[in-house]
Amino acid sequence: MREVTVSAVSGAPVEVGLDASDAEMFAAVTERWRRRLADVWADRPDLVVLPEHAARPLASLDPRRMLPVEQIDDFTRTYGERLQGFFAALAAEHATHLAWSGYRVDDAGLLRNSTVVYGPDGNPMGAPYDKNYPTMPEMHRNHVAPGREMVVVDTPIGRLAPTICFDLNYTEALERLAAQRPDIILFSSAYHGGFMQQYWAYTARSWFIGAIHPPNLSEAYSPVGDKVASSTNYRYHFTKRINLDYRVCHIDEHAEAFADLKNRYGRRVKIHDPGRVGVVLITSEDPDLPLAEALETAGIVDVDDYFSRSITARNQTEIKPALLERGCSPLSASLSV
Structure with a gap:
């Protein structure tokens, strides 16, 4: 038996005014996630998974009223490292593994849609996972560079495999991931994916933990495709003990x-x-x-x-x-x- 406690925590994106400063957006995002994550700390999770764009502010929940691309880019380049530091500090404070997902700027100066796994000491574990299959608007409008590798992160609790949103549509990505035999797939997303979650879990013979923006539910699936945990319309999180042996x-x-x-x-x-x-x-x-x-x-x-x-x-x-x-x-x- 090798049990670990996993939590998925989601919530609606933070809404800010179009005239909000970078400092105001940073304060709003960090305060929101400090409160959201407080819902699971009492369960002492070994792993916490956050949704895609966990720290990206929006002008409105209506996708037609997005913040200007230039504003998001500027916010990411100005406060991106501080945002990641905020989540890293929470991982260290609560001695857990935390999978943060959002925009970051890589060493070459390229904008990426990534997941970074922070360890119980607050340091990144393994390489960041860069979304291999961004949507065309992400690439053409937001200038997000696609990743090329499916990443599995070795940790003391198991082999963790981050995936992001649109990746779920591509069996080629699944095949590359399954070949690496992950213990847990970490699915950070703005869309649900339906039965594809079960398909990925079964095909990879892996536990599948999804953290997904409402009104979609965040869910967990076993390696044989059984749903074992879910958020609800009232509670945007769940915690579940799973057996990795x-x-x-x-x-x-x-x-x-x-x-x-x-x-x-x-x-x-x-x-x-x-x-x-x-x-x-x-x-x-x-x-x-x-x-x-x-x-x-x-x-x-x-x-x-x-x-x-x-x-x-x-x-x-x-x-x-x-x-x-x-x-x-x-x-x-x-x-x-």
Whole structure:
């Protein structure tokens, strides 16, 4: 068992007047997030995920009344580092990991839409993740430069994979991310994405924590696509304990092994069947029992290993024509592997 407590905290963007100064915008944004994050500190989360543009002020919640691009650019270049410092200090104050998402200026002077994971000491962990697939208005109007790498950040609590909003539409991004075997996908967004959240969680065999602007709900999904937590129309946050000592395994050829696993370890392991997809989520419920050890003892392989073996068998299998002899069914076949 390797449990961590995760929180997603969202809220409507901060509205400011068109004539607001950079200092006024900074004060409004930091005060808003100080109050919003106060909702989860009592739960002592190990990880907090914030939505896309967590610190970007708006002239109105109506997207047709945006602040001028030049004003946002100036605000980011003037107060961007101080804003990141504000969230870094909160991570250190509460000894947690905090995924901040918003505009930043990189070392080359380019504007990026990024997620930075701050550690319990307030320092950035790993490289910032730059949104790989900004929308066309972001690139053409706001001059946001796209990222090129899907980033996984190694931390003491697990392998964290930030993604941002429009990224969710691109299976190529998912494939690159899934190959790195993250433990938790951190989805900071202004749009929900619907069933694509479950698809990413299942395909990456990863927990999925979404922090999304209202009126959309922020939600969490298990590696088999079950919704396990959600914000509501009243509360723009949730906190959930998740178990990172897990494996996704296919049910085929594992019935006896699953029974053996339960008979050996009883309540020390949990086998959850979400139904309809042919896989189960197995977790160790005992901090002294590494799941990998238990699965090896029972002869259980994870779903990707099983699928790989199935592909190998397919490629090595020759189906011979049925022998149309007396008493031999036309459907009979000789199978050689």
